[in-house]
Amino acid sequence: MNTDDPAGQAEKIETAGTSSDLTLWGAQSIRALRAHWMLMEMNLPYEFVPVRPRMESATPEFRGISPRGKVPVLRHKDFLLTESAAIVHYLADTFPTPAGLQSPRGPVARARRDEWSYFIMTELDATALYVIRRHTDLKHLFGDAPVVVDSARTYFNAQIEAMRPRIGGLSNYLMGDEFSAVDILMATTLDWAESAAIALPEEVRAYHRRTVARPAYQAARSRTFRPIA
Numbered sequence: 001m002n003t004d005d006p007a008g009q010a011e012k013i014e015t016a017g018t019s020s021d022l023t024l025w026g027a028q029s030i031r032a033l034r035a036h037w038m039l040m041e042m043n044l045p046y047e048f049v050p051v052r053p054r055m056e057s058a059t060p061e062f063r064g065i066s067p068r069g070k071v072p073v074l075r076h077k078d079f080l081l082t083e084s085a086a087i088v089h090y091l092a093d094t095f096p097t098p099a100g101l102q103s104p105r106g107p108v109a110r111a112r113r114d115e116w117s118y119f120i121m122t123e124l125d126a127t128a129l130y131v132i133r134r135h136t137d138l139k140h141l142f143g144d145a146p147v148v149v150d151s152a153r154t155y156f157n158a159q160i161e162a163m164r165p166r167i168g169g170l171s172n173y174l175m176g177d178e179f180s181a182v183d184i185l186m187a188t189t190l191d192w193a194e195s196a197a198i199a200l201p202e203e204v205r206a207y208h209r210r211t212v213a214r215p216a217y218q219a220a221r222s223r224t225f226r227p228i229a
């Protein structure tokens, strides 16, 4: 077995741009979608290994790449990186960003990027949506806990409500008028909220609709969630 490709399904993605020695493991997952979307926004060619959570990701071979058995994983040459937020920021910091894609520079812009990223990844993703998922769809693994699910939903709604003016504010995107990696983190998290039947405020829905209308999102979504035989 090729240890890089436990499912034996690696494929070379043809996109505009030059070879960049990039490989991405991760399919059928919102966190993997973030990495595909960023690669496609940046027109970077990459090899895609469609490892699914709790399927190919559970193999000893994949754990050699990702010790916790989690997707996504990015490899750039011999540098391996997990964590979807770290991956999208690494790409923006490492490769030239095309027009219309902002890569924040300088301490203030970086601090704002970090503020959004930690908010999305800790308060919305880990503390709320992942808790809901673990105790609903994955309750056979993590236990049935309706009180915890209710509390996580309430928490998510309170976080979104408090940030509603900033998410749906005067600018098109979270960092201003130009799209950036934090919009990928936020829009995919809002996708996830909608699929968990959470009703979002109208301004937040408008931001979400505007962001997911980008062609790279559409392409990344169909690649990430394409059925695997």
Ligand SMILES: N[C@@H](CCC(=O)N[C@@H](CS)C(=O)NCC(=O)O)C(=O)O
Binding pocket: 029, 030, 031, 032, 053, 054, 057, 068, 069, 070, 071, 072, 082, 083, 084, 085
């Ligand atoms: N904080 C991580 C979370 C990664 C994660 O939990 N990925 C899920 C799929 S969305 C996974 O690989 N689950 C398999 C498992 O937990 O065994 C990130 O954002 O990359």
